[in-house]
Amino acid sequence: MAIRQSASRVITITSGKGGVGKTTVTANLSAALARMGRRVVCIDADIGLRNLDLILGVENRIVNDLVDVVEGRCDLAHALIRHKAYPELFILPAAQNRDKTAVSPSQMIRITDALRPQFEFILIDSPAGIERGFKNAVAPADEVLIVTNPEVSAVRDADRIIGMIELLEKRPPSRLIINRVKAEMVKRREMLSAEDVTDILSIELIGVVPEDEAVLIAGNRGMPEPNSRAGQAFTEIARRLLGENVPHSHTDASQGFFKRLTRLFTGSGTRQGSVFDE
Amino acid sequence: MSSFWERLLGRRNQSGSGTVAKQRLQLLLVTDRSQLSPETIQRMKDEIIAVISKYVPIAHDKVEINLEQRQRDNWLVADIPLLRNAQHGAPPESSAESPTAEDA
Numbered sequence: 001m002a003i004r005q006s007a008s009r010v011i012t013i014t015s016g017k018g019g020v021g022k023t024t025v026t027a028n029l030s031a032a033l034a035r036m037g038r039r040v041v042c043i044d045a046d047i048g049l050r051n052l053d054l055i056l057g058v059e060n061r062i063v064n065d066l067v068d069v070v071e072g073r074c075d076l077a078h079a080l081i082r083h084k085a086y087p088e089l090f091i092l093p094a095a096q097n098r099d100k101t102a103v104s105p106s107q108m109i110r111i112t113d114a115l116r117p118q119f120e121f122i123l124i125d126s127p128a129g130i131e132r133g134f135k136n137a138v139a140p141a142d143e144v145l146i147v148t149n150p151e152v153s154a155v156r157d158a159d160r161i162i163g164m165i166e167l168l169e170k171r172p173p174s175r176l177i178i179n180r181v182k183a184e185m186v187k188r189r190e191m192l193s194a195e196d197v198t199d200i201l202s203i204e205l206i207g208v209v210p211e212d213e214a215v216l217i218a219g220n221r222g223m224p225e226p227n228s229r230a231g232q233a234f235t236e237i238a239r240r241l242l243g244e245n246v247p248h249s250h251t252d253a254s255q256g257f258f259k260r261l262t263r264l265f266t267g268s269g270t271r272q273g274s275v276f277d278e
Numbered sequence: 279m280s281s282f283w284e285r286l287l288g289r290r291n292q293s294g295s296g297t298v299a300k301q302r303l304q305l306l307l308v309t310d311r312s313q314l315s316p317e318t319i320q321r322m323k324d325e326i327i328a329v330i331s332k333y334v335p336i337a338h339d340k341v342e343i344n345l346e347q348r349q350r351d352n353w354l355v356a357d358i359p360l361l362r363n364a365q366h367g368a369p370p371e372s373s374a375e376s377p378t379a380e381d382a
Contacts, residue, residue, distance in 0.1 A: 152299050159307050166350070189294025196300045200307065202349045 008116040011123050011241070012141035012172075016157030018128030020149045021179040024215055026125040027055040028231065029145075031224035032238035033121050034089035041080065041090040041119045043111070045137040046127040047102055050094035056083060057222020058091055067095035067102045069111060076114050085223065090119070100132040105139030112140040121241075130164060138165060144174040145206065150181055150192040159201055175206040177237065182211045194248075205248065207237035308345050312352045319345060326356065335361040 013026045023046075030042040044052035047067065053059045064079040069092075076092075083089040092111075095102060108124075115122050126137030138144060144165050148158040158176070165174050178194050185191035192200075194208045214228030225231050239246050309315060314322070323343045330336055342357040 150296075152303055155303055156306065156310065159310060162350070163311060186296065189296045191296050192299050193296065196296065200300065200303050202347070 008119055009121055010112050010116075010140045010142045011121065011145060012126055012137050012143075013123060013145045013147060013177075014126035014134060014137060014161055015128065015147040015154070016130065016161040017148075017154045020147050020154050021209075021215075022128070022147050023051050023055055023125050024219065025145070025147050025177055025179060025209070025234070026123050027052060028215075028218075028224050028234040029238055029241075030089055030121070030123050031056070031083075031086055032226065032231075032235045033123075033241070034083070034086040035226060035235075036238060036242070037088060038120045038242075039088050039118070040121040040123065041092060041115055042123040042125060043092045044094035044125050045103075045108070045133060046125060047094045047133065048096065048099045049127065050096050052125050053081070053091060053093045054222065055219050056089075056091055056224070058083065058093075059222070062093050065093045065095040066111070067098050070103050070107045076111065100127065100136065103136050105135050108136045109140045130160065134161075134164075138168060138172070141170070141172045144172050145177055146174050146201075146203070147177045147179050148197065148201075149179055150186070150194075150197055152192075155192065155197055155200060162201060162203055173204075175204045176201060177207050177209065178205070179209045180211045181208055206240050207233055208248065209233040209237075304347075308347060308352070311347070311350075312345055314345070327358075330358060337361055 013022050013029070015022050023044075026042055030040045033040045042052060042056075043066065044050050045066070046052070050065075053062060058081045061081050064074040066079070068074045069076050069079045079092055080090040081093065083091065112122050112124075122140075124137050124141065127133035146158050146162060146165075148154045162174055165172065176198060178197050181194060182191055186193045194205065198205045210229050210233060212228050212230035214225050215230045218225040218228070218231075224234075226235060236246050312319075323341075326343060327336070327338065327341055331338075337359040340357075340359045342355075344355055346353045346355050
C-alpha cells in the first residue's frame, strides 16, 4: 500500500457506528506514538460531544478549542494542550457548546496544513455517523483507520463507511482495527473472529485489540496504560503505522495440527499477547 | 470429550452465532453495496432473460445471474446457457409471449 512517507501524516480514525471505541483508539494510539518519540497531535473533531480530552486527562486544561481557532479567536498554537506525561503529545480539543456545522471540510484541511510542519502524526478522532462531522474528519486524511467491533451492526456500518471513503476524491487508503475482541467467545464460535471481519470487509487489517477492562480503567484515570493487553495491541498498531512488520497473532483455524496438539496438552500455546489465547 | 476431538481436529462450531453472523453479513452487504434490493435484482434478472431470449433460445432452468463480491467490487455475473439446437439469427416468431415471465 502506498503511504505518504513525507514529513507528516494525517490519519483519521472513524467507524460509522458510535460506541465502538474511536476515541479510546485515538487516545491510545496517539500516546503509543508519542511514547516512541514521535511528535503527535490529536484533533477531536466531535464538536458538541468532546471526549478525547477526558480520556487523555487534559479536560481541566482547555482554554481554547478547534472552533476558536477556525473562527479566529486564537492562534492554533494557543489551542494546543501538551500532555504532561507525554511531552511529544498535543491535543486540539473540540468545542463543547457548538455543533458540527461550526467547521467545514476545507477549514479542517487548512488546520491540518498548518499543523503539518510541526508534527509527524496528526490523528483525527471522527464523530460517529456519515454526515458533516464525518466529512470534516476525513477531508484532510492521508490515511484512514476504520474501527469496528466484532458485532453485526458495527461491521455493517464499517462497510458503509469504507464505501464512502472509496468515493472521496483523495481516496485515502483505509485499514481496519477490530476492537473489543473476546477471545473466549471467538473460540466458541459465538463471536465473529478477526479473520471473519477482515474477510467480510476486504480491507487490510492493522490490528486487533482484545476486550480489556484496563482500557476503561485507563479512561477513568485519564491516563493511557501501555502495559495492559489492549495497551500492547495499541503499541503494535503504532509500530505497524511506522512501517514495522509486526506479525498478527494467529487464530486456532490458521494454526497447524501440532500447535493445537501442543496447546491442548500443555494448556498453552504461543503467549505473544494473542487475543485468541485464553 | 467431543470438544477435545473438535479442538484437536480444529473443527469449528458451524452452528455458532459467529458463523451465522458472518453468513448474514455477507448476504446483506451484497445488497448494501450495490444499493439494489433483492426484489430489484430479481426484476433485473427477469428482464435480462427476456431480452436475451428475444434473440436466441436459452436454457431457462440453468440461467444464473448473481451479484458477486470480488474484494470490494461488485460484479454482476451471468451464466446463460444457450439451447443446443438453437437456430442462429432467427428470433422466435412469438417474441411477444416470451416464456420468461414464469421463469422467476
